[in-house]
Amino acid sequence: MAVMSAPDDEWQPVCRVAELEVDRGVTALVHGQAIAIFRTADEAVYALGNHDPFARSAGGGLAKGIVGRRGEIPFVASPAHKHAFDLRSGRCLEDNHVSVPSYAVKVVDGVVMIGHRRVDAA
Numbered sequence: 001m002a003v004m005s006a007p008d009d010e011w012q013p014v015c016r017v018a019e020l021e022v023d024r025g026v027t028a029l030v031h032g033q034a035i036a037i038f039r040t041a042d043e044a045v046y047a048l049g050n051h052d053p054f055a056r057s058a059g060g061g062l063a064k065g066i067v068g069r070r071g072e073i074p075f076v077a078s079p080a081h082k083h084a085f086d087l088r089s090g091r092c093l094e095d096n097h098v099s100v101p102s103y104a105v106k107v108v109d110g111v112v113m114i115g116h117r118r119v120d121a122a
Contacts, residue, residue, distance in 0.1 A: 020039035023038070035114060044087075075093060
């Protein structure tokens, strides 16, 4: 899987990976955006925009959602409407026309670094 990289000065340190609870989300302000960050049981770390596009209000972002798997797809279910979003791409699993931003992530010396928003290859 190819990962879009950003120059080193575009990576923002957020927290230590050990501070992230497995299958729980946290919110951080990164590059001026509210980002939901998740660590899964297989030690992968993902970052999505912390906005539920199906919610009518701003409360209850994706960081408060339930993390799970559908086959090989890690996802977070929105807390309000339970729509599942692929943690790798931000695409809604129930509606291919809906997605949330996905951000580049890397772990350096135990520190989670968030890069800029990924751009769809499509």
